[in-house]
Amino acid sequence: MAVSPAEPPAAELVGVSKRFGPVVANDGIDLAIAKGEIHAVVGENGAGKSTLMSILYGLHRPDAGHVARNGARIRLRSPADAISHGLGMVHQHFRLFPELTVAENVVIGAEPTRGGVLDLAAARREVERLGDLYGLRADPDARIDGLPVGIRQRVEILKALYRRAEVLILDEPTAVLTPGEATRLFDVLRTVTATGASVVLVTHKLTEVLAAGDRVTVLRRGRVTGRFDTATTTADELVMAMIGRSLGPATPRRATRPPADGPYALEVRDLRVRDRDGVPRLDGVSFGVRPGEIVGIAGVAGSGQRELLDTVTGLRGPGRGDSGEVLLSGAPVRRGRHPAVAYVPEDRRGRATSPGMSLAENLIMGDQRTPALRGRLGLSASAVRERARTLTERFSIRAASVSDPISSLSGGNAQKAVLARELSRGTPVIVVEEPTQGVDVGAQEQIHALIADARDQGQAVLLQSSELTELRALADRVLVMFEGRVVAEITGEEAGDERLGAAMTGATTGGASGTTTGGTSGAAS
Amino acid sequence: MSGGPTVDGHDANGQHANGQHADGRDANEHHTDGREVDGRGVDGPVPGRRGAGAVVALAGRIVLAPAVLAVAGALVLTTLVMLAVGVDPALAYPALVRGALYDGNLEYTIAAFVPTLGMALAFAIPLRAGEFNLGGDGQMALGGVVAAALALNVTLPAGLGVLLPLVAAALTGALVAGISAPLRTRLGVPAIVTTLLVSTPAVALASYLVRFPLAEQGTGNAQTPTLPDAAHLPALAGSEYVTLGLPLIALLTAAWLLADARGVLGYEIRATGSNREFARYGGVAVNRLAAVTLAGGGAFAGLVGALIVLGPPYRFVDGALTAPGYTFTAIAAVLLATGRPVAVPFTVALLTILSAGGPGMERDAGVPSQLTQIVQGLIIVIVAVFATVRHVRRRRNARTEAGA
Numbered sequence: 001m002a003v004s005p006a007e008p009p010a011a012e013l014v015g016v017s018k019r020f021g022p023v024v025a026n027d028g029i030d031l032a033i034a035k036g037e038i039h040a041v042v043g044e045n046g047a048g049k050s051t052l053m054s055i056l057y058g059l060h061r062p063d064a065g066h067v068a069r070n071g072a073r074i075r076l077r078s079p080a081d082a083i084s085h086g087l088g089m090v091h092q093h094f095r096l097f098p099e100l101t102v103a104e105n106v107v108i109g110a111e112p113t114r115g116g117v118l119d120l121a122a123a124r125r126e127v128e129r130l131g132d133l134y135g136l137r138a139d140p141d142a143r144i145d146g147l148p149v150g151i152r153q154r155v156e157i158l159k160a161l162y163r164r165a166e167v168l169i170l171d172e173p174t175a176v177l178t179p180g181e182a183t184r185l186f187d188v189l190r191t192v193t194a195t196g197a198s199v200v201l202v203t204h205k206l207t208e209v210l211a212a213g214d215r216v217t218v219l220r221r222g223r224v225t226g227r228f229d230t231a232t233t234t235a236d237e238l239v240m241a242m243i244g245r246s247l248g249p250a251t252p253r254r255a256t257r258p259p260a261d262g263p264y265a266l267e268v269r270d271l272r273v274r275d276r277d278g279v280p281r282l283d284g285v286s287f288g289v290r291p292g293e294i295v296g297i298a299g300v301a302g303s304g305q306r307e308l309l310d311t312v313t314g315l316r317g318p319g320r321g322d323s324g325e326v327l328l329s330g331a332p333v334r335r336g337r338h339p340a341v342a343y344v345p346e347d348r349r350g351r352a353t354s355p356g357m358s359l360a361e362n363l364i365m366g367d368q369r370t371p372a373l374r375g376r377l378g379l380s381a382s383a384v385r386e387r388a389r390t391l392t393e394r395f396s397i398r399a400a401s402v403s404d405p406i407s408s409l410s411g412g413n414a415q416k417a418v419l420a421r422e423l424s425r426g427t428p429v430i431v432v433e434e435p436t437q438g439v440d441v442g443a444q445e446q447i448h449a450l451i452a453d454a455r456d457q458g459q460a461v462l463l464q465s466s467e468l469t470e471l472r473a474l475a476d477r478v479l480v481m482f483e484g485r486v487v488a489e490i491t492g493e494e495a496g497d498e499r500l501g502a503a504m505t506g507a508t509t510g511g512a513s514g515t516t517t518g519g520t521s522g523a524a525s
Numbered sequence: 526m527s528g529g530p531t532v533d534g535h536d537a538n539g540q541h542a543n544g545q546h547a548d549g550r551d552a553n554e555h556h557t558d559g560r561e562v563d564g565r566g567v568d569g570p571v572p573g574r575r576g577a578g579a580v581v582a583l584a585g586r587i588v589l590a591p592a593v594l595a596v597a598g599a600l601v602l603t604t605l606v607m608l609a610v611g612v613d614p615a616l617a618y619p620a621l622v623r624g625a626l627y628d629g630n631l632e633y634t635i636a637a638f639v640p641t642l643g644m645a646l647a648f649a650i651p652l653r654a655g656e657f658n659l660g661g662d663g664q665m666a667l668g669g670v671v672a673a674a675l676a677l678n679v680t681l682p683a684g685l686g687v688l689l690p691l692v693a694a695a696l697t698g699a700l701v702a703g704i705s706a707p708l709r710t711r712l713g714v715p716a717i718v719t720t721l722l723v724s725t726p727a728v729a730l731a732s733y734l735v736r737f738p739l740a741e742q743g744t745g746n747a748q749t750p751t752l753p754d755a756a757h758l759p760a761l762a763g764s765e766y767v768t769l770g771l772p773l774i775a776l777l778t779a780a781w782l783l784a785d786a787r788g789v790l791g792y793e794i795r796a797t798g799s800n801r802e803f804a805r806y807g808g809v810a811v812n813r814l815a816a817v818t819l820a821g822g823g824a825f826a827g828l829v830g831a832l833i834v835l836g837p838p839y840r841f842v843d844g845a846l847t848a849p850g851y852t853f854t855a856i857a858a859v860l861l862a863t864g865r866p867v868a869v870p871f872t873v874a875l876l877t878i879l880s881a882g883g884p885g886m887e888r889d890a891g892v893p894s895q896l897t898q899i900v901q902g903l904i905i906v907i908v909a910v911f912a913t914v915r916h917v918r919r920r921r922n923a924r925t926e927a928g929a
Contacts, residue, residue, distance in 0.1 A: 315806065337808035345806060354800035365796060365807035368789050378788035 008071030010035045010198040011056065011087065011167045016065035018051050025051040027222040028065070033167060038189055038199045040209040040230075043219035044242055044440045049202050052219070053169055056200070057089045058082035069167075088165025090156045092172045096144045103127045103140035106158045130161050135191045149300065150181035157188070161197075168192065169200045174208060175466070176301050179501030186212040206235045218242055243441050263330060264288030265460035266312065266341075266429045271324035273307045273484075278321070281307040283484040285324070289460040291428065294451070296475030296495075297464040300504050304484035305433075305464050312462065313343045313431050328429060337366070342422035346433035346464075348411070352418045355407035359399050360388035362406045363421050395420035395450070412443030419447060423454050430454055433464045448474060468500055480504055591863050591911040592872065599903035606899065607892070617890040621897070624885015625878040634881040636766040636836075637849065639774050640665075642873045643829035644855035646781060647698075647822040649869055651716065652859065653785060654818040655798040656709065660720030661826045661852035663727025664701045668694035668827025669834040670731040673749050673841040674739055676756035676834075686755030687769075691831045698827020699820040701727055706816035716819060728847060735843045747843035758835040770832040777825070778870060785866050794818060826852075854880060857905050863912075876901060 009032035018026040026048045033039045043049050054060040056067060058076035066073050069085050076082050079089070096105050103123040112122040127140040136154045144152060153173065160168055170189075174182040189199050189212065201213060209216050210230050218226035218241035226241030266289040273282040282304045289295045297305055310316035312326055314337045325332050328340050337343075345351040353362050364373060364384055373383045388402035397416045399409050406414055415435070422430065432451060436444040451474060455461050465471050471478050471492075478495045480488040480503035488503035587593065607614045625634045644661050651658045658664075672690035681689055705719040732747070741750040758768040785791040797804040797811050805811045829851070834841045858876045862868035879901060883894030 337806065339808070343806070347802075350800070351802045351806045354796055354803040356799045357796065361792070361796075364792075365803065368792050368807075375787070377783060378790075379792055381787070 007035055009033055009068075010070065011200075012068040012071075013052065013056060014065050014068060016052065016055055016062045016067075018055060018060060018062050020051075024222050026055070026062070029219070029222070029224055031217055031224070033198045033200055034215075035198055036193045036196050037214040038193055038201055038212055040201045040203060040213035040216045041219065042203060042206065042209055042216060042238065042242060044204070047219040047242070048222040049219055050171075053089075053171060053200070053202055056082070057087060057169060083163050083165070086164055086166040087169065088160025088163060088167065089169045090153065090160060090171065090173060092175055094152050094156050096152060096155060098145035099143065101141050101143055102138050102147075102155050102158075105144055105155055106130075106140075106162050108159075110163060126162060127158060130158055133195070134161065134188060136161075136188055149176045149302070150178075150184065153177070153185065154188070157192075161192070165197070167198045167200065169202070171202045172204070173201070174203065174205065178300050178504045179468075179497050180505055182208065206238050209238065210235060220244065239441070262290055264327070265291045265329055266462060267327040267330070268308070268312065269325045269327065271308065271311060271326070272322060273304075273311060273316070273324075274319065274321045275307075276319075281484050282311070282324075285481075285484070285486055287479055287486060287489075289429070289462055291458045291460050292455055293477070294455050294461040294463050294475045296471040296478040296492075297462065297481060298466075298468065298471055298478050298495075298500055298504060299481035301466065303481040303504075305481055307484075308481070309343075309431055309433060309462070309464060313341055314338045339366075340427050340429060342425050342427040342430045344418050344422050344430070344432045344435060346437060348414060348418065348438070349407075353406050353414060356405055358403045359392070359397075359406045359409065359417060360384050360402040363388045363391055363402075363417060365421065367421075367425070391417070391420040391424060394424070396446070410440075410443075412439045412447075415439050415447060416443065416450075419450050423450060426457075427459065429460045429462070431462045431464075434466065435463070436465075436467065436470060468495070468497055471495060471500075591908060592861050592865075592868060595861060595904050595907040595911065596875065598907045599900050602903050603896065603900045606896070612890065612892050617886055617892045617896075620889035620892070621879070621882040621886040623882070623889065625882030628885070630881065630885060632764055632766050634877060635771065637851075637881055638874060638877045639767075639770045640829045640833055640849075640851045641855050641858065641877050642778060642870060643774050643825050643832065644851045645859050645869050645873050646778060647702075647826035647829070647852075648856050649859045649862075649866065650781065650822040650825065651702075651815075651818040653791075653798050653866070654794045654814050655801060656705075656815055656819055657715070657717035658702055658705075658720050658819060658822045658826075659717055659856070660702060660705070660722075660724035660727070660823075661855070662847045663724030663731075664698035664823045664826035665830040665833075665852065666728045666731035666846050667701055667830070668698040669830030669841050669846050670734050670739070671697040671827075672831035673752065673834045674734070676752040677739065677749060680753070681755055683755045686753070687758055687835060690756060690835060691828060694827040694831030694834075695824040696827070698830065699824040702823020702826065703816060703820040706812075706819050709819075710812040710815055716815070720819075731841075731846075732843050735841050739841070741840075749841045752835065752839045756835055757839050758832065760837075766837055768832070768836045770836060774832075782866055790814075790817075850880075854901070857901055860908055861904055863908065876904075 011033045013029055013031040016026050016029045016031075017024070029048070029052060031039075031041070031052070041049050041052070051060060055062050055076075058079045058081045061077070067076055068074060069087075074081075074085050076085070076087075082089075097108070100108070103120065103126075106127050107123040112119045112126065114122070124140040127138065131137045134157075136158055138147075138151055138154050138158065142151075144155065147155075153176070157168065157170075168189075173185060177185060186208075189201075193199055201209070203209060210233070213230045216226070216228045216230055216233065216238065217224055218228070218238060220242055225244075226238070228237065228241075268288070269286050271282050271285040272280065275281050285304070285308060287295065297308070299305055307316065311318075314326075314333060317336075327333070328338065349355050354365075361384070364379075364387060367373060367387075368379065373379055373387070375381065375383065385402060391397065392399060392402060395416050397409070397420060398413050399417075406417060409417065415438075419435070430451075435447050435451060439447065448470070451461060451463065463471070463475055472495050474492075475495070476492050478490045478492065478500065479486045480490065480500060482504060488499075490499055490503070604614045607617055624630055644665065647661045647664065648658050672694040675690045675693050676686065679689070701723060702720060704723055705716040708714045708719045709716045735749055736747045739749045741748055758770060761767045761769065761771065785795070793804060793809045794814055796807065797809060797814050801811055804814075830846055833846050854876050855873065858872040859869060861872040861876070879897045883897035886892050886896070887894040
C-alpha cells in the first residue's frame, strides 16, 4: 500500500521529551508513522531510540508531548493500554514460554474460551488463519523450544497480530537472524503492511534500513537529526545524520601478509562438549590460530560459539562426556582461566567489568597477584592508580577519575578499558567477543585499530562477532559455525554476505565453499 | 533445532546484560560520548575536584548517606511516637544516653559492644563476598561450648589456658559456618538458608551439652561449673566486666578493615561480592573464596562465644549467649553501614548504646525499653526502603532497554 500523507498517521509521537535525572533521553521528538509503511528508526546506542519506543509502547510516560493514534491523542499508562490501542511490540529478546506450543504462546493472556475453558482448537485455527493471511506459517502444535530462532520470531509477530496490532514495533529484529532469515522477515513485514498495518523498525543496520524501509527517522542525542525517504537517500547521508560526520572508507585491516605457516599459538583439537541436558553443543571442532593472525568466528547465535569460547578461555571446565583438547603453543591447558589467554567478553556489565567497582579496580582484575602491584600491605594503592593512569592515557579512555565507578563511563570507554586491561598484558593469545557491541561508531574505529595492532605485534586473535562487516574488516580467515560444528572456512577477502549467510544456515558444508574451505576438520591436523 | 535453549540462554546472559548497560545511564554515556566525538583532542582523565569544594562535597555525602538519613529518620519517627503517647522526649533521650554511658553504665555497654562487634564481623566478612551468614547464634554457641569444655577438662597454664579455648572456639565456629560453603557451591543452596537452618540445631546441641555432659552437678541450673582461673580472660585495669576481649576484637577489626581495603584477598572478595562472574573471569577461585569468607565469619562468631564464656561470670550459662540478641543487632548494624566496612564499628556502637540505654530510659523516664527496639526496627526499615528504591529504579532502567 502506498504511503498516503493525506490520512492521519497510524501512530504519532508529538513533541515527546523524557528525562532521566539530569539526562535528556528524548528532547522534543516528532515521529509520524503513516498507515501501511515500514518506518525505520535509526541512531547510535544512547541516541534515544529505546526510550522513544518505550513511550510508544506505554512502558514510560513522556515528561512532555503525547502519543496519537489515527490523529487522536491517546494516553498510554502501560503496555496493556498500548495493546488495546492496537500497538504491538516484538522484543529483541523473545518473551515466549519454551514448554508451550506455538498456538498456546500466541493466545496466552487473551485465550479464546468455550464455556470458560480454553478452546485450543480455536487457538489453532486462529494461528493457521493469521499464518495464511500474512505468510507467517508456523505449526501451531510445535513446542517453542524445538523451533529455530527465525520461527520463534514469527510466533512473536503472530502474538502481536492476534492481539490486532495495527502498528508493529520491532526492536533490532535481525540481531539473532541469519541474512537469509532476515530477508524472509522483511518479506513478511511487506505482507503485513500490505494489509494496511504499519511497522516501526528499530535498528542500527543501515543496509537493512535502505533495503526494507519506506522512510527513516534518524535520532542523535535525543533529537531528530534527519528524516529521509529510503528511495532517495544514501547510507552516507544516514551516517552523517547519525554521528554528525561521515565515516572514512571502511578500511579493511586485514594482515598485509599472511602469517607464516608456523606452529599455532592456539589450537583446538576435536572439541566435543555437551550441555547439562546431554545435548551436544560442540561436535568435533578443530582449528588453529597462528601468531599474527585474526581468525573470525561467525554463526547464528547459539551455534556453539559460547561453549567454544568459554572452553578456550578456560571458564568452562570439562564436563561429563566432553572430549578434545585446547593447546596453547602446543601444550594442553587444564581448567581455569589461563594467564596466557587474554579475553574480552561480550557481556561487558555481567562478565568483563564489575560496574560497582572503580575504573582502577576494574583495570587490575586478573593481575591482582602480580608482583608489580604489590605494596608493603597487599596491593599498593599507588601502583594500582599508576597503572590505571597509564592505561587510560595509552588507550585514550575518557574518565573523570580513575576512582569513579566504571559504570559512569560511556559504553565505548568502558569497552576500551576492558581492551586496555586485556591487550596490555601482551599475552600470546587474545579471545575477543563482539568487541563493538553497544559502542558508538567513533569508538568502533579505535577498537578495530587496537585489535589490528595486537595482531601486528604477533598476537594470535580469535574474534567472534555477529557483525559480518566487522569480521570482513578484521579477520584473515572466518570460521562459520553451525549446530556446534565449523561448517566453512572462508578467507577474509572472500567472506561476502552471501557466502557467510549460506554457511551460517548450514546450507553449505565444507565442500560447497570451494578450495579455501577446511571443512569440519578445520585447519587442524 | 537442538540449539534452541542455548539461543535463549545466550541471549539472557549476553545480550540482555548488554541491554541493561544501555539503561538510563546509557543516555548519560551518550552524553559523554558526544563530547568524545565532538571534542577530539581533550585527551586523558579530567582532574577531579580539589580543595574547599571537595570538602563541602564530602560533608554533603556524609550527611546524605543512607545510614545517616536512616538514623535521623528513625529518631524523628520515634520522637513522634513519644509525643503521641505522651512521653517527653526531652526527658527520654537524656535518660537513654545516661542509661548507656553514665552512672557507671558505660562498662556494661562496652561489655555488650565487644560481642556485638564480633558478631558484626561474622556477618560482614561473608557479606563482602556476597554470602549471607545468618547462623551466628549456632556458631557462637558451639564455639562457647567447645571453649568451656576445653577449659574445664584440660589443665593448662595461664595464658595458654585462655588462648587454646579461644582458638578452638574460632575453629569450631569456622567449621559450623563452613558446612554451608559446599552446599552453596556444589548444590546451589544459598548460604542464607543453610546457615540459618544449621544454627537452630547447633544452639540446641550446645544447650544439651551444657545441661547434661558439662552441667554443674547439684545445682540444677543449666550451666557449667565455674571455669578454672587459668581460663579466665583478664579484665582490663579498673574494670570488672571489660576484658582483654575488647583490645582483641578491636585489633582483629582493624586487621579486617585493612585486608578488605588493601589486601589482594580483600580485593578478590570484594570483586566476588560485587560481580561473581567478573571475579571468575579474572581467575579468582570464587568457590574457594565463598568457603573462606563463610569460615572466616564463623570463626569470629565462635570467638565471640568463647569471649563470653571466658569472661564474667566465667561459665557457660545456657541461653546467656543467644538471649541478648547480639547476632541480629550486629546484622542490623552491618546493614546500616550500607557497604562501608569502616562504618561498622560506629553503627555497632550506636545500636549497642540504643539497646543498653533502654532499661535506664525505662527506669528514669518511664518509657518502656521496647522503644529502643522500635528505633532499631525503624532504622532497618528505612535502610531497606532505600535499598528497595535503588533496586526498583535499577530494574526499571533495565526494563526500559529490554522493553524497547
